[in-house]
Amino acid sequence: MRIYTAQLSTETNTFAPCPTGWGSFEESTIFHGDASLREPNGMGHVLAEVRRLAEQDGHEIVEGLCAEAQPSGPTIRTVYESLRNEILDGVQAALPLDAVILLLHGAMVAQGYDDCEGDLLAGIRAIVGPDVPISVTLDPHCHFTQLMKASADILIAYKEYPHIDAVDRAREAYELALEMAAGRIRPTIGTFDCRMVGTWPTTSEPMAGFVRRMRSLEGRNGVLSVSLGHGFPWGDVPEAGAKVWVVTDNDAAKAEALAAQLAREFWELRDATRPAWLDIDTSLDRALAVDGGPVVLADVADNPGGGAPCDSTFVLRRVVERGIANVAIGCLWDLGAIQICKDAGVGATLDLRIGGKCSVHSGDPVDLRVTVRGIVEHHAQSIMGLEQPLGRAVWVEAANGLDIALISVRTQVLGVDAFTGLGIDFAAKKLVVVKSTQHFHADFAPRAKAVFHIAAPGALTTAFAELDYRHRDLDYWPRVSNPFAPAR
Structure with missing residues (x-):
């Protein structure tokens, strides 16, 4: 044939x-x-x-x-x-x-x-x-x-x-x-x-x-x-x-x-299958209450695998404001920050403006004093034996052991080596925040003490009943309790 x-x-x-x-x-x-x-x-x-x-x-x-x-x-x-x-x-x-x-x-x-x-x-x-x-x-x-x-x-x-x-x-x-x-x-x-x-x-x-x-x-x-x-x-x-x-x-x-x-x-199964997504502070509180680490938190609303910009700062800002120590977050798509770090070189300490660049869903940039810990020209992550490019990538470290992974190819986090391939010690972190909704789960969940999903602000709103549809029929659950009920 x-x-x-x-x-x-x-x-x-x-x-x-x-x-x-x-x-x-x-x-x-x-x-x-x-x-x-x-x-x-x-x-x-x-x-x-x-x-x-x-x-x-x-x-x-x-x-x-x-x-x-x-x-x-x-x-x-x-x-x-x-x-x-x-x-x-x-x-x-x-x-x-x-x-x-x-x-x-x-x-x-x-x-x-x-x-x-x-x-x-x-x-x-x-x-x-x-x-x-x-x-x-x-x-x-x-x-x-x-x-x-x-x-x-x-x-x-x-x-x-x-x-x-x-x-x-x-x-x-x-x-x-x-x-x-x-x-x-x-x-x-x-x-x-x-x-x-x-x-x-x-x-x-x-x-x-x-x-x-x-x-x-x-x-x-x-x-x-x-x-x-x-x-x-x-x-x-x-x-x-x-x-x-x-x-x-x-x-x-x-x-x-x-x-x-x-x-x-x-x-x-509609009620039993509703995902348990939490606001930022509740997610952080529950994660910190877990004995040991790493605890993985998914920043669902900024998942580039759903079309989000991958540069929102809402979770990053709260981690900094609360002074939470020993956190890794990634991967943020920030071409400008990567170029600045590339020019500065590994070991350089500088003031860096991170994220918050693409749209109103990205939040405001976060300004941090960071040290450039790693630069990989052709970074990649792997999942199930397959490789996905992340482009030029940078690891910067801020105060309190806050490690941030920056990438030049906008991609959701799938594999743990998105972090470890830059030199970040995933296993030693208390919290690891990933820009993903679910695809990270296969590689991260077996290595995590717990997994939580954050319903932060962002491009992928999880308020499904409130989506601003203009073209599809609005007669759907959960916007209405029973779209199969006879019209009155």
Whole structure:
């Protein structure tokens, strides 16, 4: 068989102040057909697995674009259209094809396009025709749309948050695509809108149990795949929100019924699955009350993985004001501060203005007397054996053993080596504050005495009932107590 594969991924925060342009994609590196070969342990690792599977089975892979950008504001129209057209041109040039396997996000928004993935998939369907399988993996923080459903045969979301199962889902997408191409299955998708907005980490109960429940249904009685799309709360588009969908083998009624059943089960978990996010001082108090350390605190509202600027100072300021000792905080995106420290050199002591530069959500800069302790020209963090660049990075130390990690590539914290790779002694700190929401958990939680999530001010407000939506329906939980109740 001849299989076309490509990757296009970014998550759009429509409230974010900074647009997503060429620079955002170029920071992650754009590959034109060889990501699986050039970065099999980095950005191309999932494409590398698809290639491995195909070559192992004696199939031919035609690999196209691989482009990814850190979440931010809407993508510039011409940038999206250029990326989309490269994939469409690649599909056209690769004909005839037996299958198309795509690695997408599902919450990409561009100027003039509320549903980039749906637009891309519709374009591919127009090229390959109705009979070639199109199989897609999605981030669970996707907007599952009717255009996506109409254009693809198989849509599969990662089940875990943090997303530790991307490779597993790609294997699933590959296997089902080949089964369909061989005529052994006829996938049908049923979906149900949960009318919910929120975030649902799967590292604790009852969400961990709900993931087990979905998995238990797959591969039995004609059920091919089950997905929960959590939705992306900070994407203001008409079809946003949590949805359940089920892929069955030629049984539309079963797909719709099972999706509705699972959505009802998920709805019943709504109160038990609400994250316990605390204000800054309460979080600091609870962390300090823990015997020993390190205690990890997640600065959820400034998570660049959700489109935040990654330079807010609200937590840093309170740590300084309260005189809390032996704290590490990172990573803050501050190009100016990094350049100043680079010029000063390791060992220099200087007055440095940190953070608070990008928007009103960043807070005011914090002025500190610091010593430059470390400079790494090409810093990186690793998670699950994969490496992610952080660019030129600097470690500065302020009074009371306050260690601050500054990075030049805006990225959420994933691995402990974001700190230790700069020389910061993670294990010796009392508190470690990370700019992340949940993806840090896999590497940090096993090393932490406790983990707390801070609902600080910032670009990612956690007051889901108060989000300033202009385009999506406002009839959703928790804005209303029961969006399924009959209208009065």
